[in-house]
Amino acid sequence: MNLTSDQQILWQHGWVKLNGTVATTWVMMAVMAVGAKLVTRKLVTEGAISRWQGSLEIVVTGIEGQIKEVGLDRPERYLAFLGTLFLFVATASLCTVIPGFKPPTGSLSTTAALALCVFIAVPLFGIREQGWGGYLKTYTTPTFIMLPFNIISEFSRTLALAVRLFGNMMSGVMIIAILLTITPYIFPIAMTALGLLTGMVQAYIFSILAAVYIAAATRVRKPMPRPPAKASAAH
Numbered sequence: 637m638n639l640t641s642d643q644q645i646l647w648q649h650g651w652v653k654l655n656g657t658v659a660t661t662w663v664m665m666a667v668m669a670v671g672a673k674l675v676t677r678k679l680v681t682e683g684a685i686s687r688w689q690g691s692l693e694i695v696v697t698g699i700e701g702q703i704k705e706v707g708l709d710r711p712e713r714y715l716a717f718l719g720t721l722f723l724f725v726a727t728a729s730l731c732t733v734i735p736g737f738k739p740p741t742g743s744l745s746t747t748a749a750l751a752l753c754v755f756i757a758v759p760l761f762g763i764r765e766q767g768w769g770g771y772l773k774t775y776t777t778p779t780f781i782m783l784p785f786n787i788i789s790e791f792s793r794t795l796a797l798a799v800r801l802f803g804n805m806m807s808g809v810m811i812i813a814i815l816l817t818i819t820p821y822i823f824p825i826a827m828t829a830l831g832l833l834t835g836m837v838q839a840y841i842f843s844i845l846a847a848v849y850i851a852a853a854t855r856v857r858k859p860m861p862r863p864p865a866k867a868s869a870a871h
Contacts, residue, residue, distance in 0.1 A: 641738040642745060661740045662725055706844065707851035714850060717757055721750065722843040725801070729835020739835075741805045744798065751798035754846045755790070762853030771853065797845060804838050 641656030649653070679689050679835035699719060728739040740746040762771040775786045 689817045710867040725839035744802045747802040748798040755794040758853045765854035
């Protein structure tokens, strides 16, 4: 029994292999791209808006509010990246209801790729906000001794992101697979519903953690204000 889509070899020519992870990832990206095009094809910027557009604007406003609460003052700058992360993980979780579908987020290679996206995006956003000098200073704050520790933290939190998402998504797949072999169908159905909820929570947590890391990289440290000068003694 294949628990992850990495073990599903769909095509092979020599050492080149096409496994289920690559196939499902590209299919999901294509479906999401087409869905985004269909959802936004009738949006307007002036005049009366439809109920559908109003609902979409409420969702987008809510997401921007969540990003702003993390500490990012201009959430529209980060909405595309963080929103895409959330939608990809959430879509992978929703697709688990399809019989035989193994979500790509149940593969460590996919979660590592998502974590690598965050690893690359954090310095890019930080440099854009603070410049090269300002961003590199964050590695030596408050003292130069912190440089190696800050570098290690960059890699450790990336590894933690990948392993956390992989473990949580993989555990749900394994539980459903085991229950299918030893229990009637009612229990796997209940676990699938629970897995959908867990997947949405994991998508939210992954996106929020990415926003927290970006907020830490883009925070501009303002100089401490000087204390007011003492008034001279009256003559």
